[in-house]
Amino acid sequence: MKKYPNLAGFLTGSAPATWRERLHLEHARNFHALTDGRAKYVWVTDDGREHFFDLVNDPQERHDLTRDPTRADEIARWRQHLVEALRDRPEGFMVGNELQPGREYGGMIPHPPA
Numbered sequence: 001m002k003k004y005p006n007l008a009g010f011l012t013g014s015a016p017a018t019w020r021e022r023l024h025l026e027h028a029r030n031f032h033a034l035t036d037g038r039a040k041y042v043w044v045t046d047d048g049r050e051h052f053f054d055l056v057n058d059p060q061e062r063h064d065l066t067r068d069p070t071r072a073d074e075i076a077r078w079r080q081h082l083v084e085a086l087r088d089r090p091e092g093f094m095v096g097n098e099l100q101p102g103r104e105y106g107g108m109i110p111h112p113p114a
Contacts, residue, residue, distance in 0.1 A: 021036060022034045022035065022036050022081060023035050023036070023037075024082075024085050029045065029046075029104075030044065030045060030046070031043060031044050031045060032045065032082060032085070032086065032093075034078060034081055034082055034085065035055070037055065038054075038055055038056050039052070039053065039054060039055060039056075039074070039078065040052070040053045040055055040061065041075065041078035041079065041081070041082065043079070043082055043099060044101070045093070045101060045102075045103065046101060046102060047101050047102070048099065048101030048102075050066050050075065050079070051064045051066060052064065052065045052066050052071060052074075052075050052078065053065065079099070082099065083097060083098075083099060086099070091103050
């Protein structure tokens with residue numbers, strides 16, 4: 001059984017908030033995203049579009065940086081983090097080491113019997 005961190009210290013402020021590097025966000029049938037609170041990478045599952053935002057300078061996500069050539073390496077690193085997060089998922093989001101758009105999937109992943 002997967003063990004999750006105890007959040008009591010984080011919630012009370014008695015422990016540093018560094019227990020997770022990135023948060024994986026998922027909106028079933030639409031997108032997957034990763035954020036560390038400073039940047040946000042979004043991958044749209046139906047067509048493979050990507051979006052990248054600098055949350056420090058653009059907290060309302062109005063300026064998509066995916067076409068900024070100075071951010072290409074940073075975006076590639078975020079894409080790789082998402083590849084790692086989705087690699088073992090049963091929906092088939094991966095083909096080799098590449099994200100595979102256009103995969104139909106439902107909102108819930110079935111859990112194995114306890």
